[in-house]
Amino acid sequence: MAMLNVVDVKKSFAGTQAVRGVSFNVEPGELFGVLGPNGAGKTTTIRMILDILRPDSGSIEVLGGPMDESKKNRIGYLPEERGLYRNLKVIDCMVYLATLKGIERNEARKRASAYLERVELGHVAQKKVSELSKGMQQKVQFGTTILHEPDIVIIDEPFEALDPVNTRMVKDLLFDIRREGRAVLMCTHQMHLIEEMCDRIVMFNRGEIVLNGTLRDVRRRFAPNAVWVEGNGSFDNLPGIESVQTENGQVQLNLQAGTSPQSVFQALASRGDTSIDRFEVAIPSLDDIFVRVVNGERGQ
Amino acid sequence: MSKAKWWTIAAHEYAVHAKRKGFLIATFGTPLLLAAIFAAIFAFIAFGDQSNSLGVVDQAGITQKLPATVTITDTLRKDVAVIRFDDENLAKAALSKQEIDGYVVIPSDYLQTGALRGVADEGNLSSDARGRFTDYLQKALIANQPSLNDQRALEPIDQVYNRKPNSDVETSEGQGVLLFFAPYMFGIFFFIAVFSSSAYLMTALVEEKESRVMEILATSLRPFELMVGKIVGLGLVGLTQISIWVGTALLAFTIARANIEGMANLTLPTNVLLIGAVMFVPAYLMVAGALGAIGASVSAVQEGQQFSGIISILMISPVWFISMIIENPNGPLALFLSLFPFTAPIVMMQRVALVSVPAWQIGLSVLLLIGMAFVMIWLSARIVRVGMLRYGKRLTWTEIRRALSLGGQHGE
Numbered sequence: 001m002a003m004l005n006v007v008d009v010k011k012s013f014a015g016t017q018a019v020r021g022v023s024f025n026v027e028p029g030e031l032f033g034v035l036g037p038n039g040a041g042k043t044t045t046i047r048m049i050l051d052i053l054r055p056d057s058g059s060i061e062v063l064g065g066p067m068d069e070s071k072k073n074r075i076g077y078l079p080e081e082r083g084l085y086r087n088l089k090v091i092d093c094m095v096y097l098a099t100l101k102g103i104e105r106n107e108a109r110k111r112a113s114a115y116l117e118r119v120e121l122g123h124v125a126q127k128k129v130s131e132l133s134k135g136m137q138q139k140v141q142f143g144t145t146i147l148h149e150p151d152i153v154i155i156d157e158p159f160e161a162l163d164p165v166n167t168r169m170v171k172d173l174l175f176d177i178r179r180e181g182r183a184v185l186m187c188t189h190q191m192h193l194i195e196e197m198c199d200r201i202v203m204f205n206r207g208e209i210v211l212n213g214t215l216r217d218v219r220r221r222f223a224p225n226a227v228w229v230e231g232n233g234s235f236d237n238l239p240g241i242e243s244v245q246t247e248n249g250q251v252q253l254n255l256q257a258g259t260s261p262q263s264v265f266q267a268l269a270s271r272g273d274t275s276i277d278r279f280e281v282a283i284p285s286l287d288d289i290f291v292r293v294v295n296g297e298r299g300q
Numbered sequence: 301m302s303k304a305k306w307w308t309i310a311a312h313e314y315a316v317h318a319k320r321k322g323f324l325i326a327t328f329g330t331p332l333l334l335a336a337i338f339a340a341i342f343a344f345i346a347f348g349d350q351s352n353s354l355g356v357v358d359q360a361g362i363t364q365k366l367p368a369t370v371t372i373t374d375t376l377r378k379d380v381a382v383i384r385f386d387d388e389n390l391a392k393a394a395l396s397k398q399e400i401d402g403y404v405v406i407p408s409d410y411l412q413t414g415a416l417r418g419v420a421d422e423g424n425l426s427s428d429a430r431g432r433f434t435d436y437l438q439k440a441l442i443a444n445q446p447s448l449n450d451q452r453a454l455e456p457i458d459q460v461y462n463r464k465p466n467s468d469v470e471t472s473e474g475q476g477v478l479l480f481f482a483p484y485m486f487g488i489f490f491f492i493a494v495f496s497s498s499a500y501l502m503t504a505l506v507e508e509k510e511s512r513v514m515e516i517l518a519t520s521l522r523p524f525e526l527m528v529g530k531i532v533g534l535g536l537v538g539l540t541q542i543s544i545w546v547g548t549a550l551l552a553f554t555i556a557r558a559n560i561e562g563m564a565n566l567t568l569p570t571n572v573l574l575i576g577a578v579m580f581v582p583a584y585l586m587v588a589g590a591l592g593a594i595g596a597s598v599s600a601v602q603e604g605q606q607f608s609g610i611i612s613i614l615m616i617s618p619v620w621f622i623s624m625i626i627e628n629p630n631g632p633l634a635l636f637l638s639l640f641p642f643t644a645p646i647v648m649m650q651r652v653a654l655v656s657v658p659a660w661q662i663g664l665s666v667l668l669l670i671g672m673a674f675v676m677i678w679l680s681a682r683i684v685r686v687g688m689l690r691y692g693k694r695l696t697w698t699e700i701r702r703a704l705s706l707g708g709q710h711g712e
Contacts, residue, residue, distance in 0.1 A: 047689075050518075050519045051519075052515070052518050052519065052689065069521075069522065072519060072520055072521070073520075075519065077515075077516065077519045079512070079515040079516065081512045081515060082512050082515070082516075083510075083511035083512030083513050084511065084513060085511065085513060086511060088316075096308075096312055097516060097520070099308050100305060100308055100309070100517070100520040100521060101520055102304070144516070
């Protein structure tokens with residue numbers, strides 16, 4: 001059973017189509033990345049999943065069926081526009097929001113204390129939220145998202161305002177959730193984190209999904225059929241090479257159709273006047289793919 | 301609807317607001333402040349600048365029928381002896397020995413002119429001394445009219461017992477004053493409790509929008525549950541406040557009645573309290589609904605306060621018409637204001653204190669108030685649903701109109 005199943009969902013606001021027939025699904029134990037430029041329809045789609053907005057057409061199934069009130073307690077949501085009760089104590093704020101997710105008060109207090117200890121915020125439990133730094137508030141906010149142990153965690157820019165140490169801490173928490181067979185849907189503009197963490201991705205642009213698949217598949221679609229080489233000597237006149245580009249000491253050998261990277265490597269290795277420091281099949285970064293998709297490319 | 305969630309919201313709102321310094325100061329400080337003001341006024345009158353003994357030099361011969369020393373009494377102040385001196389030198393000597401605080405000379409043409417000459421160390425007679433001399437001269441003048449009952453001449457009307465045209469129940473003047481002030485005071489308590497609780501609701505909604513907590517709440521419970529929880533929690537805050545105020549007022553009244561002779565026969569207008577109690581909940585729901593809708597529509601607390609000012613002016617407007625209502629409590633203006641939901645609670649309390657209000661008018665007034673409360677809650681639930689995620693900008697009239705016509709649809 002898919003944790004989330006979104007089928008051909010559309011939504012318009014005052015005549016403007018914000019989401020145009022979006023479909024994707026998220027499976028148990030999956031870290032699912034959602035990419036796209038600002039205004040691409042990601043937040044609107046998430047709000048429809050959460051039943052804050054209602055789609056004009058299409059269907060959304062959450063945990064095996066339509067969204068209802070009972071399922072709200074099984075979802076954790078960290079919105080892009082976020083905040084906490086600034087005048088409440090950290091522990092009270094966390095407990096209150098957890099009780100709204102159906103957790104009994106004493107249990108919520110226990111879980112909140114344990115979470116704060118885990119993310120090294122035990123000493124601020126009795127402080128007011130307004131007294132915390134932005135990064136600390138971010139960790140508290142993340143805690144309120146997962147304290148009720150939801151089956152689906154939907155998070156928008158979870159690493160904003162976090163330093164590398166805290167980013168790792170939150171990443172570990174997300175990996176734990178995945179390990180436990182729960183699902184995470186993560187929106188972020190930090191492509192390297194998507195690359196590191198996500199099993200599958202969808203990319204939104206202008207209300208549509210323009211990419212959908214595993215990271216490997218997506219990269220392959222945008223791979224230029226080339227290899228990158230660094231070393232000394234001449235890289236010209238190799239068999240099966242269409243053209244050679246050099247940038248910052250790195251040479252890109254664009255392969256002719258039917259030429260394999262292995263054959264190019266063998267040809268290079270057999271040359272006595274050439275030494276190779278690095279040889280890599282050219283795979284574009286998610287960053288490159290993002291820019292190219294936003295500029296209208298669809299891949300191969 | 302899940303009971304637990306709205307109740308969780310209600311309990312949270314109550315706990316947060318009932319602990320606020322502003323609430324505690326207003327709730328407990330107001331009765332204390334009023335008590336302090338009354339105590340200060342009493343102390344000023346009782347212990348303020350007043351005479352011990354005064355003198356009179358009678359050159360007109362009008363005080364001969366009075367004893368040489370006459371004690372002039374006052375309700376709140378101590379008694380003062382007015383001593384008659386045969387000539388001014390004796391009075392002057394007594395003044396210099398500080399046996400008296402001052403004296404007046406009644407010249408021989410006093411009866412024609414009414415003019416006196418006052419002598420005191422400070423250069424002029426104190427207001428207390430002036431009052432005592434007035435009483436003294438009244439006694440002297442009455443003593444020269446043997447057929448008059450001097451008590452009646454001094455106090456021609458001791459008491460008026462009022463009754464309604466078709467009633468045998470008589471009301472003393474003191475009771476009349478109570479009937480005027482009780483609804484007025486309860487009306488102000490009522491207004492403050494209803495309005496401050498509703499204002500808390502509006503502020504809480506705007507702050508949750510401003511701090512972006514609203515989106516988290518929106519994924520935890522329905523907007524209607526959110527509103528019910530807030531309205532119940534903050535309503536209980538208002539109820540706590542008004543209970544403490546009314547309770548303190550009743551306690552003060554009971555103590556005063558037991559200890560002040562003039563108040564012994566006064567009875568509290570329980571019908572006023574009853575009307576207030578019946579109207580409190582629907583009036584609160586009506587104002588909370590209105591201010592909740594404002595809170596969901598605006599983007600900042602200050603903006604909300606500007607709009608809520610209109611509702612507060614509407615509710616407090618009966619104060620401008622108070623003299624017309626008292627003059628004609630069953631007149632068309634009083635009737636209209638006691639039926640119009642936003643002015644009904646205060647005006648109806650005033651009317652039932654003054655006259656017999658027909659039962660149908662009370663019933664209609666309560667029904668209209670309940671109806672308006674439903675309308676306002678309905679409006680606010682619609683607007684909250686649309687406006688709760690609108691950060692940083694106010695809903696336009698078009699958006700509000702669309703929200704009201706959307707039915708159960710989610711926000712646009």
